[in-house]
Amino acid sequence: MKMKEIRNFCIIAHIDHGKSTLADRLLEHTQTISDREKKDQLLDDMDLERERGITIKSHAIQMNYLSNGEVYTLNLIDTPGHVDFSYEVSRAIAACEGALLVVDAAQGIQAQTISNLYLALEHDLEIIPVLNKVDLPSANPDEVKDQIIDLIGCEEEDILMASAKTGLGINDILEAVVERIPAPEGDPDAPLQALIFDSVYNPYRGIEAFFKVVNGKIRKGEQVKFMNTGSKYYADEIGVLKLGQESRKEIGTGNVGYIISGIKEAKEVKVGDTITSFERPASAAIEGFENVKPMVFAGIYPVDTEEFEELRASLEKLQLNDASLTFEPESSAALGFGFRCGFLGMLHMEIIQERLDREFNMTVITTVPNVSYYAYMKKEPDSKVIVNNPSEFPDPTKMERMEEPYIKAQIITKADYVGAVMNLAIEKRGQLKNQVYLTSERVEMTFDMPLAEIVFDFYDRLKSISRGYASFDYHPVGYRESDMVKVDVMLNGEPVDALSALIHRSNSYDIGKKICEKLKELIPRQQFMIAIQAAIGAKIIARETLSALRKDVTAKCYGGDISRKRKLLEKQKAGKKRMRQVGNVEIPQQAFLAVLKLND
């Protein structure tokens, strides 16, 4: 196979704009899969991904396509579609020479599409714009075409019209991939440099890493080195990715493949790392490598205190195939022993919680998530103290200042909702940095905003105030000084550490009040009165009273009532099992996340 017959590309699209369906059509059209093997959304193979309709872990697949008498090798590199995974997206893009920019002809360009498009342009990818779902009655191709032209400065005739659902335009897309996307460039004789853009955990074979050979070639059996981690392995098996893996003796320059080398843990393989030959190493690693850092932290505790060791074992297993999950033991006066876990974002946190439940049958309590703060003490004003947990919040009198992480948030919405989005962003301590009308109807707004505000119900509220017509993306932009306070919650005068939250002083009274109100709603009435208080230090800032339960019996219990009543009480008892007793108060799981749902 010659380098000039290789095309490496990815698909940039917003969730639901038809990326997975388009991928399916490309695979069918190139006969990479037979009808028998056809499954909808072929590239997503975790149950969870299928249910949520998002691609969490990226994969790659190789197709052969005949054009003008030449057989081309097309490597389609799939990219994750959520902001939590933006670093992985950047590495997948770095492995490509071109990208299909897929835009829904009815919905137009969304924030996520734009941020990924910018990433692709940064890497000089050839962009092939594709207008998808043109068959929909609600399609508005002319307007969306204008948006695309504005955005990437292409000619109208460069935009391909397609319907992945009906198969319209698939052939044009494949032809454009061959004609417009350049073949990879690289030196076949140089020392090996292969870029790892993804990895998955296979319980039988260990870690499978996916790479693109940038220079040189990789041979089966040779000793290789991962340049950033410094580890050495043997390339026990290498190959290309068809519908399944097909092993090869060698993968040449410009091509995409997989390597299996007996690695047991995901954390040994870092996305963005460079594979080189041990005997003849490259002088430098490929640029752009970053250690992925967790952005959001929360405590995870077993509902049953005796399941602590089981929880540890489950988290360890999860970490085998999800290196971005971090955890360390912590203890809470209210909840006992658990783990402080780090996640890439809120979606990642939800996924971990769901996987614990589904794959390990672990029922857990998740505490209020927070970001990572830096505290600088008066004594040592130059050394930062990392605060990943409200319980680590230093004594305010001894603290010189505190910093919190900020993000650049991009929001694209209909012009009608600009006011509402602006109000929300300001409430969330956002500062408008830029506002651009993409068309007369669609506006792109850029804000500087504390990451912590995104953690607290920002995304849900954005969707609801814009009736779904707002898309959102963000990137971290470093730390800024901030005035944070710790809001504690007390039940009948007893502080419940697991309910504490770090909140900006300007919002603290309001949020303290809302926390109390929400807890009143979520904690079931018990046989005694419960005082719910929020406090900053010794100062009480809000109070609610949950009156005592005075009656817990139905008046009638005759022949026709017994079955129904038994089932009802069994259900109640099951609900009680998921509650945690703190002092003498029983607290349901969802109360620990009350602070996230203050506006529901």
Next chain:
Amino acid sequence: MKEPLSEFFYQSFHSLAGAYIHIPFCKQACIYCDFHFSTLEKDRGAMTMAIIKEAQLRKDFLPQQALKSIYFGGGTPSVVPIADIEKIIEALDNLYGIDASAEITLEANPDDLNEAYLTELSRSPVNRLSIGIQSFKEADLSFMNRAHSAKEAIGCLESLAKYGFDNYSIDLIYGLPNQSPEDWLWQMEHLKTFDIPHFSAYALTVESKTKLAYLQAKGAVELKDENAAKHFELLQDFAKKEGYEHYELSNFARPGKRAVHNGSYWEGTAYLGLGPSAHSYNGKERSWNVANNALYLKALEQDGLALEKEILEEKDRFNEMLMTRLRLLEGISEREINSFSPVFQRHWLKESRKLLATGKLVQFSEGYRIPSEWRFFSDGIAADLFYT
């Protein structure tokens, strides 16, 4: 595998069984009621024949022994002619036999209990009445959309003695919106005035799909548990002072006047339920007829049954035992707990210990019961003891 049936069990199910007959007709709908009924007059004749046919088709459901109780409930059984009630009793006598001392109860509303009706009833085999008085106050009755007036309530109680009915019960409802403790005490005074032998007092409960639920959701009616709890306390004091046994959560009797038929629900003995929506139980399974008059009649027209059933596992029986016995003054007997498999006995030991420690459960010579101050929490306490 055959489940080990304990001695206790055999004893329960070889003791006498009862029959419940659901008469699914009413003059009008009370705002709180979620029982099955129709206010249409059609089908009333056909229903009697269908119920008799159902009794014949299900002859083998109960052990072949004389019935110890028959209960006509509803709906409003007093809206059908007494001749129909007698036909059903006769059919049951032919199928099972009726014990000489059997309790035969008819639910009736005050507006139906006129002199002519009572005359006819006094000549029938019916020997106990359960009268839906609910309140002696006109405003309460109209709020609840009852068919009778306060005057009719008083009038029927005055007539009962005249016709020789000394075994009867009345229903009262407390915890009504705007009902003060004084109102409720005034209601209970009537029990004394008429020397009522048995009464049921129910806390007004909002059942889904009732007019009351609608009014509550709309905010037109507000029910407070605090009021119900206060009234329940007054009720307990009243019963104690006036010599009523508070033998079941909502039932009170002069000694010797406890309800026999309803006791079978709380004591776990067998009962056959006939008519639309009626439930049956024979120790192993519970079944229930479709809650729809037309479907019920249609099935029986074709000699079939419109019946659903569930088989009760030991766990279900254990939980039901807790749920029903803990409503009783006598509570749960040690003997009955020991009739369950060892795993349930161990479970009981472990879970009951916690409740004994908090005083929500007390032990006495024959068993365990919920003390009076915790009786208004019986369901929650039973659920704490459930085996899941």
